Amino acid sequence: MDQLKKILQLPEVEKVFNAFGENSIFLVGGCVRDTLMNKSVTDIDFATPCEPLEVIEILNKSEINYVDIGIKFGTVTAIINDKKYEITSFRKDISTDGRHAEVEFSKEMEADAARRDFTINALYVDQDCKIYDFYNGQEDLKNTILRFIGDPQARIKEDYLRIMRFFRFLASNSVQSLDDDLLTILKAEASNLSIISKERLWDELTEILKSENPIAVLKLMQENSIFENISKGLKIEESFENLISIESKIKYVDPILRLSLLFDNDSKKIENFVNNFHLSSKESKALLQLGEMNEKIVSYLSMKEVRFLLYKIGVSNFKNQIILNWARDVQNKNEVNWRSLYEVAISWERPKFDLDSKDVMGMGINEGPLVGSILKEVEEWWAENDFIDDKFSLIERLKAICQAHK
Numbered sequence: 341m342d343q344l345k346k347i348l349q350l351p352e353v354e355k356v357f358n359a360f361g362e363n364s365i366f367l368v369g370g371c372v373r374d375t376l377m378n379k380s381v382t383d384i385d386f387a388t389p390c391e392p393l394e395v396i397e398i399l400n401k402s403e404i405n406y407v408d409i410g411i412k413f414g415t416v417t418a419i420i421n422d423k424k425y426e427i428t429s430f431r432k433d434i435s436t437d438g439r440h441a442e443v444e445f446s447k448e449m450e451a452d453a454a455r456r457d458f459t460i461n462a463l464y465v466d467q468d469c470k471i472y473d474f475y476n477g478q479e480d481l482k483n484t485i486l487r488f489i490g491d492p493q494a495r496i497k498e499d500y501l502r503i504m505r506f507f508r509f510l511a512s513n514s515v516q517s518l519d520d521d522l523l524t525i526l527k528a529e530a531s532n533l534s535i536i537s538k539e540r541l542w543d544e545l546t547e548i549l550k551s552e553n554p555i556a557v558l559k560l561m562q563e564n565s566i567f568e569n570i571s572k573g574l575k576i577e578e579s580f581e582n583l584i585s586i587e588s589k590i591k592y593v594d595p596i597l598r599l600s601l602l603f604d605n606d607s608k609k610i611e612n613f614v615n616n617f618h619l620s621s622k623e624s625k626a627l628l629q630l631g632e633m634n635e636k637i638v639s640y641l642s643m644k645e646v647r648f649l650l651y652k653i654g655v656s657n658f659k660n661q662i663i664l665n666w667a668r669d670v671q672n673k674n675e676v677n678w679r680s681l682y683e684v685a686i687s688w689e690r691p692k693f694d695l696d697s698k699d700v701m702g703m704g705i706n707e708g709p710l711v712g713s714i715l716k717e718v719e720e721w722w723a724e725n726d727f728i729d730d731k732f733s734l735i736e737r738l739k740a741i742c743q744a745h746k
Contacts, residue, residue: 344471415429
């Protein structure tokens, strides 16, 4: 409760509550759930009986900036001190098709709670820190139970993404027990994930992959036909379990690296996934790079070879390939070597190549593509010779290469 009070005392949160005054507004959903679980809160959302146009009027009167991109769904986003706060009007479902719901606005909090997915997400808090809990969500949090509101199959049919959301919250909330009947329902409805946008599926899969230890949940997803209805080729192997163990030792977690190993780092499977899912350009590039890595990195590399590869493919790529190869070493026979290589990678500083195009042209080479080609050839020689710290030797090598091109 103390943590909830701290949220309520945040200046931005107080400003929203004060703006609405006698018009009711409540903290809702994830921020309440995570606070009660003593987890860090990233997003703070509100719910209100006021309709969107009323919300806009209230924000204008209080000189609070906002964006109304989600207004047709009942959401107006207040912006205070560069932070975003979604304010959503109470709603109730009129009809659903498995992807979207047709809703109408409501004045009743209980009607709004009834359309939410899980009991732990249907918790509301007013400015006086009073909790409104219609479905025993607090008790379920206390007992680490993940429970749909009402009939599970009916809730899933309203929006099939709830299958993925179920596994996401399963991964992040340390649930202790599962109903076999519920797993049967999830498996029976899994094929309907095909009608959900890839973007929404990826958002939920990302959250699962970010969780501290997703092994048990991913195995459940594999056993209950979820993987095969997301993307062909996803499979959890012993190497993935080893990866999670390695991450705890080196204090480094990368969901893209985890995903790569679920595809066994198979470039064709990875390329197919990237082409079908709406990853960000940064995520796509990182995943494709992992699939395309073909440098031979073994645990017994010499330090000279390590430095050369670090320079050639970069610290990030080298580090990721070390982790992947270490993960595949499921017996951890070479753990000491892999860890040593990883430590070298994270502490390595890239040496500076001390020649440029002016040096090449000073040798009588005319400006053009040949200048860059010669410079690259000298740089490769320098890197292969362990970044020789001798400007005279570099110049002599440059002379020889330039002479050969004349």
